[in-house]
Amino acid sequence: MKILVVDDEFQMQPLFEQRFRHETNRGEVQLTFARSGEEALALLPDSGVVLILSDINMLGMSGLELLRRIRNIHPHRPPAVVMLTAYGDQNNRQQASLYGADDFLTKPIDFKLLKEKLGEYVIHNHTTGL
């Protein structure tokens, strides 16, 4: 299961690597990182990524814009797109839902919850409402 994490905070990489170290070691999960929406869009084609975890507030292209563009190319998952944001207000949630996000999680990230939901994101092969 290939996961792409998009965030402009570089410490996301060590955090995800440590949190998913067991899954990574067991070969269940493969992690890829992008520091901006543009970078994510560039490495997405033919990458086999099935889940994208993206921040919303980023310098340059925002997470929502990234979501919109991805859904332009892939109207349905895969890849599943989950928004991760520090400012989870109603407006952002609505926008994300409108653009076809699969889920909306707020920071600080609850990794336990995230891991529980991982199966959902991949198994159900249809667009879910929030």
Added chain:
Amino acid sequence: MNISWFELNVSAVAAAALLTLCLAILGYLASLPDKNRDAKLFTVYHVVLSLFYVINFIRKLLVYPPSLGYTTALSNILLAISFLIFVWFAYECGGNPYKRESYAVMFLLTVMVWTPLFVFDVGKIHITMGLPHLFGVMWVIGIYERKARRVEHEYGRPTPVSKMFGGFQKWAIITMIGWLVAIYNPLASLLSLPSFTLWYYVVQPLQLILITYSVTVFLNYTPQRTSFQAKVVGLVLCPLLIILALTPFLLRQLIVNLPNFDEVNHQISSAFLILIPLTALVVIVGLPRFLLSNLLSPLNQILEGVRQVDAGNLMVQVPVTVRDEIGDLAQNFNQMTQSLRQSKEELTQYAETLETKVAERTQELKQSLDNLKAAQNQLIQKEKMASLGELTAGIAHEIQNPLNFVNNFAEVSAELAEELAQTVSAGDIPAATALSADLRENMGYIVENGQRASSIVRSMLEHSRSSTGERRPTDLNELADEYLRLTYHGLRRSGQDADFQVQLCTQFEEGLKPVMVAPQDIGRVLLNLYNNAFYAVQQKHRQMQKTVLAGAGEEAQAPYQPTVWVSTRQVNGSVELSVRDNGVGIPEAIRDKIFQPFFTTKPTGEGTGLGLSLSYDIITKGHGGEMVVDTKPDCSTELIIRIPLEIHT
């Protein structure tokens, strides 16, 4: 009843009248204080004239021939002297513009006047003695004429001095008439013409009028101050003496055919001789007394009252001593002071109420000012809070992100620590070493992010707290960057377009010198400039979207890339910071209003209209810098602040 050596006759009476008048005038002239040159000469003239009239009086009394000859000679000499003074006075009064001429004329006239006296018998009256006088008087008329014209020519109009010359000229003309009359009879007998029998009716009054007139002219026009009493006395005395001098002549005509003419004539003459000095005495002594008690002293009291009123004493009351016009004046004066007192009291009262009113109004104004200040402070606080609200999203992002790391790294570290313990007990040293390295790294992340969060909280507090205005050396690049991040992350807050993204271009000059500023204040300025820039590009973005929806397809339209440029650079003695955007720009019409308080283009409730105004004050007044705007409507806006490195405020 004639005594051997003298004889009382009417001529003597006239001479006595002349002498009395002349002495009275001389007395008054002598009593004038601070006499100038002209006044002195005039007085000397009257001294000589008085002497002449003394001799004249004696001459009229005497009948003894030898003594008659001596007195006539003395009379002639005095007449000659008085004549020369008369001419000299004509030249000298009011300044002598004809010095050389005057010396020559004086010399000539002296010769002319004295020659007949010594060529002929000085003890007799001779026609040749009168002719130089006649000539001299005519010359004097000419002198006054020339002097008057000269003065009028100089000033272009009649002046008091020219009028004085005119007055003295008339004096000279009357003198000339007198001399003509005096000379006519001897001349007539020489040329066998009919004689002028009534000549003494003319000559006596002429002399009286002459003396009075000359003194009147002199007193009217010379700078010597004269009293009202003197004028009244002169006015009464002169006609009285004229009447007294002429009456005996008239009476003589009536009694000349009486058998006892000599006796009656003598009695009449002696009666008038007593009457003249008596009348003069009564007029000179009595009249001033009457004037003093009935006119002058009440007038003086009123005058004193006027002075007191002028000095501010309105309580003054003048005693009303007489029941006439003067009394009425005093009464009216008292009424006037009373009404003045009333007016003054009213004025004082009014002034007092005015003062109270002014004090009340001042108090009210002060109250309003205090209210205004309070309102202003509230507004400023509101503006601060509003800009803080704009920051909320940015702050949430900036706090939640570090918190995310702190929480998660701490949790994962706990797991790692447990694993470390297991690997150590299993004896797997390389794995344990790797885990401990991870742990150390994680601790670093935790500390770093904790600090990041607390720094955010600190700057948020700093922003909301009242500025101390304390300046410290600040790296403007760092400050500009920090606030740019805060503002940018605050951008995507409620109600804003999610697909809207701004490109940020920063160009911070390296090695920028630290500037002495109050970081909180400058932070607020930056926040305002950034927010305005983002607002402008967002407006533009919305406009573009509308035109896209309304018009051609997306591909036809050149894509709009909202961009905000922030740059710093050092220029001479100051640091320049520029915030530029490619937003909607500022229309020409409102360009000079943007720094005004409460001016805003945002919808009601969204902007306080204080942001740029406060920023402007912070930069210009607070830091001695400048803030300028450069904008192209529908294209771009650039706000530039320049802060001097050395602040003098």
